[in-house]
Amino acid sequence: MAAVDQPEDGQDVPADHHADESRPVPLGLRARISLSFAVGGLLVSVVVAGATLVLTRRQLIDSRESAAAAVAVSNATRLSNQLTHDASIEDLPAIADSLTKIEGFQRLIRLGDTWLPAPELGQEDLPPLLLQQLSDRVAGQQRASLSGQPHLVVGIPLAAFDADYFAVVDLADVDDTLGNLQIVLFGASIFATIIAAVFGAWVSQRTLRPLRRVRSAAEAIAGGRLDTRLEPQSDPDLDRLADSFNEMARALEERILRDARFASDVSHELRSPLTTLKASVGVLEARREELSDRSQTALTLLSDDLDRFTRLVVDLLEISGYDAGAAALDLSEVQVSQFLTATTRGTGPVPIHMPGHAGDLVITADKRRLARLISNLLENANRYGDGATSIIVDEDGAGIRIAVEDSGPGIPEEERAAIFERFSRGSSGGRRGGGDSGTGLGLSLVIEDVRLHGGRVWVEDRPDGKPGARFVVELPTAAESQL
Template sequence: MSGGRWLRGLRPRLILAFTALTLVTAAATATATYVHARNLILDKVQVTLGLQVRETLTQLAPMLDHPLDEQGMTEIMEALDPPSSTDAVAVFLGGKVVHNDERLATAIPAELRRAVAGDRRLAWQRYILDGTPYLAVGTVLTGGGGPEPEVYVVSSLREEQAELDSMARMVVLIVGGALLLAVLLAVLSAGQVLRPVRELGRAARRMAGGDLQVRLRPRGNDELAELAATFNTTAATLDRTLRSARRFAADVSHELRTPLATMMAVAEVLEEESARLDDDLAEASRTVGAETRNLARLVEDLMEISRFDAGAATLSLGELDLATAVEACLRTRGWTDAVRTDLSAGVVASVDPRRFEVIVANLVGNALRHGAPPVELALRREAEEAVIAVTDHGPGLPDGLGERIFERFVKGDAARTRDSGNDGGSGLGLALAWENAHLHGGTLIAGRARDGGAEFTLRLPLDGRHA
């Protein structure tokens, strides 16, 4: 099954929807928790370091000599170095600077220095230096005469970053675990929910294939159980209706045989006397005879179809040379000159001779009535199968008809209607051919011939395997 077709299934869509919902919920919750925890950790570091700087400078300011010189700047640096979390201290006064770490002091962000110098307040900024996160806190020491120094304390955030990385890994693990659990639960839930749907689908396919005895077992009291009960009711009603229709067709066909026998006798007398009648009466008597024979053939076909419907159709198998049987069928019906044959010799199969003749006669008769000459019949052996192809050179089958051509009373468009010079069929010939082919365990398919026209291909097992 292709990816696009798989995704159109209800089961994968339910799994994907459930998984996506869980993933979005878990990811959103975990991300919000991580961001909140990150902000708390970093805010705590910023506030703690800021308070340390402010308290130290507040205590130190009264003890400094003013105006401040380099010695005073050094005293400030030494007073702030080191709080427990301090990596560097830098004091800027005019063009002078004192520090305890040149690398960190010179890397203090210019943006932070502008904020401190402009707003003259405590400010901080996080930044990355050589792959390591740092927090810089800066302020201006006020309260003395003369120029006021800028004081900066830089603290590494390695430990906090390690803690945040560990938390991020935990978030990923939690989201991954939630996703795995969601997929597992989705698969199990979808299986439970869709089991009745799958059973309904299988039952519907069986019913479409003709098994009207199929039933579902309702489970629970939900909508799916109600649907299963409705399906059972529908199948039972359809079964009763179809049985009644089949019984009616069989009964009508049986009842028609007696009056038809009388009509056939009368029609034969009329045809025998037609030579002594005037033209109109002669034509009428011949028409009555032809249509009576068509009606009799229809009744016989209906009775045969009824036997298939009732499951009463059986095979009387015998070894048969198919080429000889085909020639005999064509000769009996006077079709020898109308059909070109290409019959491989020695193709012997275990078939029911009468039913095999019905298949061949109906296929050839259909080609003669609805196609155009020449009609061709080819017999060959392929592996363990006998293959018979009947081809005509008419307009072919209408587009979209496909296997429906074997349904009862289904006919093609007007291009394949019967010629006035040929006897009309019952409308059941191809259906009977299909039923007899499947009764033998074979297949019968319809298609277009290479040179136009219709082609019917019959495949029968040689060893007598049958349905």
């Protein structure tokens, strides 16, 4: 009902606004799809990253351990070969120096009760459990934290001597590698999550594109273009949706057109008997003096209600023309002041105020519809507003405004939209004006006529503060823009 928009004074807007704020806004389908993709991406990347970390760690440490063990075994064998039974602790460094050295690899050697320590380690740093095991002459290896760093300690007893060979391998670089890997995997997970979200957004947009088409089609139908249909879709699921939608639209169109046709047919069928009635009543009116008082009263009733009924049928025909979308403008140049003078002739004189420069204002409009529009407003003023007090014309570059003012009680704010509805007579409207001869369609025809001209109509208080209503019709100066 864009055409009945009241001037924006924002009286009843805040209530709605608050309601909106307190209600949690549900996520849209697109946001939900994107979010699901993001969560999925995050989960997958976390699982992959975790598995990668665990496997890599195991792999790295295993290979490190087996390498260390191999070197330790080979060194222990060589040590055993070079060692003599009378060798003392002093001989050991020379032998030890000849053994294979690799980075992060230290060795300790026990000979009898004496130890050859490593540069940074002594026998007290070795895990006691391993020492215990070695004292049983069994080789072993154990991970241990030495000076806060992870290390692998391999102990091998030299079978022929009362001696043990210990290799201590620093595992810190493995941890460094794993740490770096962790950072990389974390970054990759974040990246994968973002990519998944973006992909989700794209997918949802693609998936919802047909839905957007459905939406525009639905809006077109709501806007009155009843013949709007969806094109067949390539996807079988969507095609079914399109079929159902089209089926619904077709049924709707058929039904609306059938209703409109029914109203039109009924009105047409009423034209013939009404013609007979009007002609017959006309004959009686011509011979009114020959009738008794009682018959004259009856004739007046008959005549008045026949006029009202005729107007109802004519208005219904017009409305059904609008409903069937058959209404078309028959545009011509309309000289506004002459036009208003001619239009008000039938309803009694109403002062017309034209701005000085608009004395010979000419607009392009459908003269018949415009005349009906103005006389409907004048009649409305007669019926509910004690008669129109003035017609005020106002014009600017965008359009022309014709205001009809009355001196009635005015129309309460909350009824201003409803009075334009069919067969609506505001609570204050129905009770006044005794012999109500309205059809209840006048103002709804006004709104249709105005809309067809591409204009709008609204009702407001009189600007001079006196009681009364002011109906304003605003028409674009170039009405042909509608056709």
